[in-house]
Amino acid sequence: xxxxxxxxGPLSVPEGxxxxxxxxxxxxxxxxxxxxRQYSGKSPELIMFIYSNGDxxxxxxxxxxxxxxxxxxxxxxDSQPSDSATYLCAVTLVKxxxxxxxxxxxxxxxxx
Amino acid sequence: EADIYQTPRYLVIGxxxxxxxxxxxxxxxxxMYWYQQDPGMELHLIHYSYGVNSTEKGDLSSxxxxxxxxxxxxxxxxxxxxxxxxxxxxxxxxxxxxxxxxFFGPGTRLTVL
Numbered sequence: 688x689x690x691x692x693x694x695x696g697p698l699s700v701p702e703g704x705x706x707x708x709x710x711x712x713x714x715x716x717x718x719x720x721x722x723x724r725q726y727s728g729k730s731p732e733l734i735m736f737i738y739s740n741g742d743x744x745x746x747x748x749x750x751x752x753x754x755x756x757x758x759x760x761x762x763x764x765d766s767q768p769s770d771s772a773t774y775l776c777a778v779t780l781v782k783x784x785x786x787x788x789x790x791x792x793x794x795x796x797x798x799x
Numbered sequence: 800e801a802d803i804y805q806t807p808r809y810l811v812i813g814x815x816x817x818x819x820x821x822x823x824x825x826x827x828x829x830x831m832y833w834y835q836q837d838p839g840m841e842l843h844l845i846h847y848s849y850g851v852n853s854t855e856k857g858d859l860s861s862x863x864x865x866x867x868x869x870x871x872x873x874x875x876x877x878x879x880x881x882x883x884x885x886x887x888x889x890x891x892x893x894x895x896x897x898x899x900x901x902f903f904g905p906g907t908r909l910t911v912l
Binding site: 719721736777790791 | 838841842898901902903
């Protein structure tokens with residue numbers, strides 16, 4: 688089992704819809720969770736981080752964390768074609784000395 | 800906005816050459832990282848540093864080496880480049896004390912002929 692798992696996609700949603708991206712992690716003691724966006728040919732950029740159970744909202748983005756289920760998700764409301772990118776989930780694991788592990792990413796396509 | 804720089808942005812070089820990829824950050828971050836990423840593929844951690852004179856190998860075996868003599872500078876060196884080293888190399892840094900929010904440089908795309 689990988690330490691951080693994401694569905695590789697592609698996930699395709701129509702413009703204006705809600706895109707839901709999911710991530711599971713194996714280390715129950717993990718404390719920090721991040722979502723990065725990576726456009727094709729570009730570097731990853733941090734868009735959200737969450738440390739506590741529940742929801743965290745920033746504009747059109749909402750990160751959701753459920754530590755009991757070891758599950759973190761990213762919701763993108765009113766999806767735009769410019770949201771088309773690969774979304775990377777990253778988790779800071781307690782095991783191994785607080786190392787951050789990136790998932791393989793989910794490709795999102797937003798159709799105009 | 801993150802201030803992390805990588806040079807060169809693109810490099811085409813012949814087999815057997817020695818190369819050094821530069822990475823610098825002006826944020827005073829203690830933690831720095833090197834990742835390797837092929838197009839459309841996942842990130843692989845190849846080296847990291849938690850501060851000056853601290854370097855560790857990452858999860859992906861790499862023939863490269865790194866050094867951390869100054870906080871702001873984390874160069875990666877390949878002693879003898881091979882075609883298998885062709886890839887995108889990404890440098891990142893984080894403050895590291897409260898959280899590992901990583902800021903990435905623009906990357907160096909390396910092609911070894």
